[in-house]
Amino acid sequence: MTKHVVLVEDEANIAEAIRFLLGREGWRVETLANGHNAAGVIRAAKPDLVILDVMLPGKTGFEILAELRSDASLAGMPVLMLTARGQARDREMALKAGVSRFMTKPFANEEMMSAVRELTAGRVS
Amino acid sequence: MTRESETGSRIRERRVMQGVKQADLARAIGISASYLNLIEHNRRKIGGKLLLGIAAALEVEPQALTEGAEAALLGALGEAAVNAAMSEHDAQHAEAFASRFPQWAEALAVSQRRIAVLERTVESLSDRMAHDPYLADSMHELLSTAAAVRSTAEILAGEGALEQEWQDRFHANLDADSRRLAQSAQVLVGYLEQSKGAAAAGLSPQNEVEAFLADRDFHFPQFEKQNLPTTLVDGLIKQEAASLSDAARFTLRRVLEQVRGDAGVLLLADLQTGINEEGLQPVLLARRFSVPVALVLRRLAALPALGAGLVVCDRSGTVIFRKSVDGFSVPRFDSCCPLWPLFAALAAPGAVLRERVGQLGRAQVQFDAFATTDLGVAHEYNTPVPAHGVMLLLPAPAGDVRMEVRAVGATCRICPQEKCHARREPSIMG
Numbered sequence: 346m347t348k349h350v351v352l353v354e355d356e357a358n359i360a361e362a363i364r365f366l367l368g369r370e371g372w373r374v375e376t377l378a379n380g381h382n383a384a385g386v387i388r389a390a391k392p393d394l395v396i397l398d399v400m401l402p403g404k405t406g407f408e409i410l411a412e413l414r415s416d417a418s419l420a421g422m423p424v425l426m427l428t429a430r431g432q433a434r435d436r437e438m439a440l441k442a443g444v445s446r447f448m449t450k451p452f453a454n455e456e457m458m459s460a461v462r463e464l465t466a467g468r469v470s
Numbered sequence: 471m472t473r474e475s476e477t478g479s480r481i482r483e484r485r486v487m488q489g490v491k492q493a494d495l496a497r498a499i500g501i502s503a504s505y506l507n508l509i510e511h512n513r514r515k516i517g518g519k520l521l522l523g524i525a526a527a528l529e530v531e532p533q534a535l536t537e538g539a540e541a542a543l544l545g546a547l548g549e550a551a552v553n554a555a556m557s558e559h560d561a562q563h564a565e566a567f568a569s570r571f572p573q574w575a576e577a578l579a580v581s582q583r584r585i586a587v588l589e590r591t592v593e594s595l596s597d598r599m600a601h602d603p604y605l606a607d608s609m610h611e612l613l614s615t616a617a618a619v620r621s622t623a624e625i626l627a628g629e630g631a632l633e634q635e636w637q638d639r640f641h642a643n644l645d646a647d648s649r650r651l652a653q654s655a656q657v658l659v660g661y662l663e664q665s666k667g668a669a670a671a672g673l674s675p676q677n678e679v680e681a682f683l684a685d686r687d688f689h690f691p692q693f694e695k696q697n698l699p700t701t702l703v704d705g706l707i708k709q710e711a712a713s714l715s716d717a718a719r720f721t722l723r724r725v726l727e728q729v730r731g732d733a734g735v736l737l738l739a740d741l742q743t744g745i746n747e748e749g750l751q752p753v754l755l756a757r758r759f760s761v762p763v764a765l766v767l768r769r770l771a772a773l774p775a776l777g778a779g780l781v782v783c784d785r786s787g788t789v790i791f792r793k794s795v796d797g798f799s800v801p802r803f804d805s806c807c808p809l810w811p812l813f814a815a816l817a818a819p820g821a822v823l824r825e826r827v828g829q830l831g832r833a834q835v836q837f838d839a840f841a842t843t844d845l846g847v848a849h850e851y852n853t854p855v856p857a858h859g860v861m862l863l864l865p866a867p868a869g870d871v872r873m874e875v876r877a878v879g880a881t882c883r884i885c886p887q888e889k890c891h892a893r894r895e896p897s898i899m900g
Contacts, residue, residue, distance in 0.1 A: 356617070358618040358646070362625060427617075429609070434883075449613075451616040455624075
């Protein structure tokens, strides 16, 4: 079964790099460039993993995360948040909102891939 | 006489001998003239980098200003003891500690100085990042582009063959992102350079005004006369403030009109006479001269010898004027600590509050804070009159422990007091 990730990232070149890295490890990557209907897409797709940027057009990553966590069926879905806003209060906000892992940009590819593997260990075939 | 007080006197003697103005020396070493005044009048300890800076500016050996290097060392150890909330009994052992373990003592002193520098850096950067939207957006852009460059470069440099199509795509992305990165960095550097330019030593018109006033030690002897012409402020702004921005000149005019108006009611020379006879008691002085207490507070802040600070806010709590004083930080962009007597005074118009305060994490330098509300004149019905909170900060006499000290902060983001009923947001100080 193909692993499925929804990537919400408005920086096209970051999205492309992540798509390549995940694709190389067998992931099917669905990319969204804004936050408008991200929660709806994720709710419908029920992916194995969500990767969320924070500063997005339409809706912030925090708002999307809150919508996901308010849905009992998505409460356990792993969410990796990537952001250039690495201040302590952003991290704290993300943790309070129920993020599974918080990573600041710029990140090392291997660091991100390790996080992906850890977050989905035992969840995907 | 203590060692520190001898040091302060020597600094003053050297400066006067060389014909250097107090304000010029203070500017050269990056402190306010009022703080240098306190040092020279033996009311503040001197040591560490500050002592070295003064010695360099006066072109003398530091030892010429002190009895020996241990004075600076003991000053720093004293600060470390205060920060660690050490008992007075234990703190008294600093000299014995320095004598028995000189290298450990020096290491501790160096760390103490470094902590002080880092605290100030964190304060200023956190303050700026949080409330300078342009800077925050620029940093976000820079970091996002850097993330794209890093990820793409790692892929290209990684092991294993990469299909030609991907290679081409990533090379194109890298080329575009590296150009964007360079451009973002240039824009940001340009912005930061502009911010620290001579004309805009600060980041806002208010900071420009503060720098202008600090250069003159917040003191305008030309206003200390009765019946001055109303054109005096215009002339001063035209002659001395031409390099300021329009917004800064607007604010400066309001400040100088206030100074001129206050001086017209109460001259500093008369105020000094009042202090000599009544003591440094704002309420008694207001009664003596039949003037509002707020006016007395402003006038006291204009007396250079007192080394006092002054903070004025409007009804919304926004700081509209500050005369900085070392040891009490007033955030430039962030919201202030709501525990300051300044804000309590706004809630109790007419009352005059007096409290001894010390800011957490700043070696607990203490101040006697006097705060009251300055109510304006009603211009129409059913409209709130303008009201300003005014707070004077007088350095507390050394060794005076008669008053209880209220621990306050600068702003929540950098305040170490975790359990505070007034906290608005978490601290980044861990």
